[in-house]
Amino acid sequence: MNLVTNNKWIGQRTIRPDGMDKVTGRAQFAADTTMPGMIWGKVLRSPHPHARIRSIDTSKAEKLPGVKAVVTSKDIVDFPIEKGAVMLGIQDMRWMCRNVMARDKALFPGHPIAAVAATTEAIAEEACKLIEVDYEVLPWSIEIDDALKLDAPILHEFNKFDGKPSNIVGRLEHKKGDIAEGFKKADIVIERTFTTRPVHQGYIEPHACLISVAPDGKTTIWSSSQGQFMVRAMTAYLTGIPQSDIRAIPAEIGGGFGGKTIVYLEPLATLLAKKSGRPVKMVMTREEVMRATGPTSGSKSTVKIGATKDGKIVAAHGTFYLQAGAFPGSPIRGAAGCSFTPYDIPNLLSEGYDVCSNRSKVAAYRAPGAPIGAYAVECVLDEVAEALKMDPLDFRLKNAAKEGTKAAHGPVFPRIGYVETVEAAKASPHYAAPLGDGNGKLRGRGVASGFWFNAGGESSAQVNITEDGNVVVTTGHPDIGGSRAGIANICAELLGIDYRRVSVIIGDTQTVGFSNLTGGSRVLFASSMVVTQSTEKIIQTLRERAAKIWEIDPEAVKWENGAAHPASPNAGQFEPLTLEELAEKAPAMGGPIGAGVQLNTQGADGGFGTHVCDVEVDVDLGIARVIRYTAVQDVGRAIHPGYVEGQLQGGVAQGIGWALNEEYIYTKEGKVDNPGFLDYRMPVCSDLPMIDCIMVEIPNPKHPQGVKGVGEVPLVPVMAAVANAIYNALGKRFYALPMSPPKVLEKLEAPMQEAAE
Amino acid sequence: MTELRYLAPDTLDEAVGAFAKAGSAARILAGGTDLLVQMRSGVLKPGVIVDIKKIPELTAIEQTADGGFRIGAAVSGMALAEHRNFGKVWPGVLEAVNLIGSKQVQGRASAGGNLCNGSPAGDSVPAMVAAGAIVTVQGPDGRREMKVEDVPAGPGRTNLKPGEILVSFTLPQRPPGSSDAYLRMIPRTEMDIAVVGCGVSLTVKDGIVTSARVGLGAVAPTVLLVEDAAKALIGSKLDDAALAKAASACSAACRPIDDKRGTIAYRIKVAGVLLKRTAAIAAQRATGK
Structure with missing residues (x-):
């Protein structure tokens, strides 16, 4: 692979290919597709957090005029628990088949019980009410402490932990050295326990799909997801239709952030379409999204860090309990695996516990688990640095992981950019600036770092030269972070043509090779590898064609600025042959020009970021606002800097929401009490300052353009940076999220009450 | 259907x-x-x-x-x-x-x-109540x-x-030296619903408050007219003691609930804070200072 050195388009803020459609409202999202004869599907959901389903009677619903089909768990392919795991990516189909439709038990309010398709949405809703479900209501638990009690109701009776039925459904640990020995060497040890609430990814577009099943079984799915191949495979597993008969067409996606890496509606709509013979459309309401789709875990973490007087961390122990929701699979790998990774710690034990409880099954959320772990670790680090009277960035530099450091989760680091992010944060105008006068409000500054693994994996691409000498690139990944714009830059760079001549589209499952889903910050890393190799094949073809025309050796032809040239005067004197000319001559010179490459890509390097946050706290109202924020990140190589900055800013915005206001609130009955954007408070534009970005570029040597994933790291440090800033402002530490106004005010009032008592 | x-x-x-x-x-x-x-x-x-x-x-x-x-x-x-x-x-x-x-x-x-x-959290209502x-x-x-x-x-x-x-x-028509103000507490900066809302309407003559009305929202089943808060302001120069008394009257008038938007303790405290801030803005507008 050649390292690209001629950077005409790579690193440019080119116009995004989807921009015009999105600005003018032409973009087709999942709910925008319709078909003649289409009917509507609706889901009947459990009102109970935990209940055994004794029976379901759908006969009255089926008789309602306008109802065309009803499905229950009997229609879904069962993956028996005792037969063992059937994995699709990180999802076990045993849990997926029970998540899309409850089988023997309903495990959270909102758990699907049955689905109806009818000629109108209103009839489908009415029919859902006519379905009679005989529930045996069971005791339930939602919070981690409740789910771990000795007498806690057990969600999955088959599961044993320490030999007893338990809601702990998984455990992992990363270990290095001997923490007992390590803590003995420490001059200072600080141990704290933290809690975080479940938070939702908050994508604006609710889950939606339109599905047609022809009488011969040929199935077409239009839906919004982070992976059309994931949609096809899961739908095939859960309906029994072979993958070759399912064409999954990716719609433009209105946000995913990890939450659209699993299916909810597609298997149900497929079965309803198959039963009714009519195309079936399903669109979730926001309430359904909030009740029944995956937020990320709430958590309870205990972190203990020991350091010597000179500021060296000698031992650390982290224990991270994460809510999985109804089925196993909380992101303990991210929490336990990422939190300590920026640091070279000789003695480390990091443990993750996967805890089931009666709330919706978690789905991935931007660096799954890592922000939860980093929140606890980075807050304790702040306390240790303070106790050592060290600048928190100097303390991090002193303990930073670098090339050769062995991470507890396995790898020995290659050249990484963590140190550079801390140095850049330290040298930033932000870190040097005084906090300024808050005009009665208290100001403070905090810092934190974070790590995410990043990923490679399977990608396919087809690059075709059109008859008029332009380029169409087809990849297999829904674009949630600028992959189309990045690919256009890279392809244009390699071919030496204007980026506007490269059209990048996302193929459906039957027109492009298998491509794993968009997640793990893998897409630009992986797809640019296959696009680069495809384009290099095309350039080779173009050189061969020119050589044939000129009757010289292909090695004597070079490709430059969008045309073939003789490699040197020795090769002969020929006018360059442009891409357009070679395309025009293609039929006579061997046929169409195109190439496809499919790879299981390797060599993704992890990403590191360091953030600086200033807050201002209105102490009478308890309102903390972020007034200045700088995100520094090693981005490898910023192929499209505008998009990279957008990723950094978006991650920070989500983290500020998580830190200050976002949380699932539950009623006494165990139901989500704030299933909408009014009371589930994500930040709005006016809540945030302009988020400054500093992109540190340490290219990944294993990637042709030096790409590292960038989309997930920027969420990891945020909650700790905000919490540390609030401490700096108030002199009081918070050990629970969110730091919402009532909680901040309560803490501020506490000493007054104590003094009064 | x-x-x-x-x-x-x-x-x-x-x-x-x-x-x-x-x-x-x-x-x-x-x-x-x-x-x-x-x-x-x-x-x-x-x-x-x-x-x-x-x-x-x-x-x-x-x-x-x-x-x-x-x-x-x-x-x-x-x-x-x-x-x-x-x-x-x-x-x-x-x-x-x-x-x-x-x-x-x-x-x-x-x-x-x-x-x-x-x-009870409608934003315009406390201001309309204060306005009479x-x-x-x-x-x-x-x-x-x-x-x-x-x-x-x-x-x-x-x-x-x-x-x-x-x-x-x-x-009603306004005598010279009159103005009003409305403040609400929301966790965000916009697109939100008042956790407490406070409207104050004042007339100030020669530095003394001659009339006042106070409306308080989101702290009771209905928006409240807080007459005791108004009484504390009338006749005063909006000095700290008068404002503190009016703030206490607002807090005392609260009959809030604990819910997803705020706690009882929080709302009671914030009602008083907002009274002070809202009265200051209204007075500044009324006197042009």
């Missing part, structure tokens, strides 16, 4: 007739920014919708002969903001009306709808006037009689 009839009469008499005839199945549509949301979420399924925006009196802003204002119940926030004089005389009422929903919602949302929605607004309602038995604070009956309920439609708000 349920039939829905939409009526948009040109006269108030027609509207009252149709509304009364349809009984409890009917709903009035002004801006629709609450009604349509409630219908979409399935909370409400009206059989008849009477749109009042085609009735001239309901969308008019009139400066009365004595210098007061009459504002049609369906006047949108944007229309009120664009009026030449209203915001100069009643800046607090205007800022409260303009806090209903987002910028986009402001093109539709009205003070009349905000009041009749019956939410009188509302005109018309029903099958004719017209009558009510104090604005007498309209809400509880969350989602009003004291309007069956068939009665809110027609307009009348705000």
Whole structure:
């Protein structure tokens, strides 16, 4: 692979290919597709957090005029628990088949019980009410402490932990050295326990799909997801239709952030379409999204860090309990695996516990688990640095992981950019600036770092030269972070043509090779590898064609600025042959020009970021606002800097929401009490300052353009940076999220009450 | 499924007739920014919708002969903001009306709808209460006037009689040295619902408060007129002691609930904080200092 050195388009803020459609409202999202004869599907959901389903009677619903089909768990392919795991990516189909439709038990309010398709949405809703479900209501638990009690109701009776039925459904640990020995060497040890609430990814577009099943079984799915191949495979597993008969067409996606890496509606709509013979459309309401789709875990973490007087961390122990929701699979790998990774710690034990409880099954959320772990670790680090009277960035530099450091989760680091992010944060105008006068409000500054693994994996691409000498690139990944714009830059760079001549589209499952889903910050890393190799094949073809025309050796032809040239005067004197000319001559010179490459890509390097946050706290109202924020990140190589900055800013915005206001609130009955954007408070534009970005570029040597994933790291440090800033402002530490106004005010009032008592 | 009839009469008499005839199945549509949301979420399924925006009196802003204002119940926030004089005389009422929903919602949302929605957290209501607004309602038995604070009956309920439609708000003329202000506490900076809202209207003469009214929202089942807070301000120079007394009166008037939006303790404390801040802004506007 050649390292690209001629950077005409790579690193440019080119116009995004989807921009015009999105600005003018032409973009087709999942709910925008319709078909003649289409009917509507609706889901009947459990009102109970935990209940055994004794029976379901759908006969009255089926008789309602306008109802065309009803499905229950009997229609879904069962993956028996005792037969063992059937994995699709990180999802076990045993849990997926029970998540899309409850089988023997309903495990959270909102758990699907049955689905109806009818000629109108209103009839489908009415029919859902006519379905009679005989529930045996069971005791339930939602919070981690409740789910771990000795007498806690057990969600999955088959599961044993320490030999007893338990809601702990998984455990992992990363270990290095001997923490007992390590803590003995420490001059200072600080141990704290933290809690975080479940938070939702908050994508604006609710889950939606339109599905047609022809009488011969040929199935077409239009839906919004982070992976059309994931949609096809899961739908095939859960309906029994072979993958070759399912064409999954990716719609433009209105946000995913990890939450659209699993299916909810597609298997149900497929079965309803198959039963009714009519195309079936399903669109979730926001309430359904909030009740029944995956937020990320709430958590309870205990972190203990020991350091010597000179500021060296000698031992650390982290224990991270994460809510999985109804089925196993909380992101303990991210929490336990990422939190300590920026640091070279000789003695480390990091443990993750996967805890089931009666709330919706978690789905991935931007660096799954890592922000939860980093929140606890980075807050304790702040306390240790303070106790050592060290600048928190100097303390991090002193303990930073670098090339050769062995991470507890396995790898020995290659050249990484963590140190550079801390140095850049330290040298930033932000870190040097005084906090300024808050005009009665208290100001403070905090810092934190974070790590995410990043990923490679399977990608396919087809690059075709059109008859008029332009380029169409087809990849297999829904674009949630600028992959189309990045690919256009890279392809244009390699071919030496204007980026506007490269059209990048996302193929459906039957027109492009298998491509794993968009997640793990893998897409630009992986797809640019296959696009680069495809384009290099095309350039080779173009050189061969020119050589044939000129009757010289292909090695004597070079490709430059969008045309073939003789490699040197020795090769002969020929006018360059442009891409357009070679395309025009293609039929006579061997046929169409195109190439496809499919790879299981390797060599993704992890990403590191360091953030600086200033807050201002209105102490009478308890309102903390972020007034200045700088995100520094090693981005490898910023192929499209505008998009990279957008990723950094978006991650920070989500983290500020998580830190200050976002949380699932539950009623006494165990139901989500704030299933909408009014009371589930994500930040709005006016809540945030302009988020400054500093992109540190340490290219990944294993990637042709030096790409590292960038989309997930920027969420990891945020909650700790905000919490540390609030401490700096108030002199009081918070050990629970969110730091919402009532909680901040309560803490501020506490000493007054104590003094009064 | 349920039939829905939409009526948009040109006269108030027609509207009252149709509304009364349809009984409890009917709903009035002004801006629709609450009604349509409630219908979409399935909370409400009206059989008849009477749109009042085609009735001239309901969308008019009139400066009365004595210098007061009459504002049609369906006047949108944007229309009120664009009026030449209203915001100069009643800046607090205007800022409260303009806090209903987002910028986009402001093109539709009205003070009349905000009041009749019956939410204790409606932003315009505490400011209207502080302003001493009188509302005109018309029903099958004719017209009558009510104090604005007498309209809400509880969350989602009003004291309007069956068939009665809110027609307009009348705000009195203002003596020199008068102004008002509205502040609310929300966790975000916009697009949010008041955890506590506070409206204060003042007249200041020679540095002394000669009259005052205080409206408090989201701390009780209905928006409150807090007379004890007003009493604490009247006769004072808005010194710290007077403000503290008025703040205590606001906190004492609170009968809040613990819910997803705030705790009882938080709301009680914040009511007092907001009184002090709102009174300071109103006084600054009234005295030009």
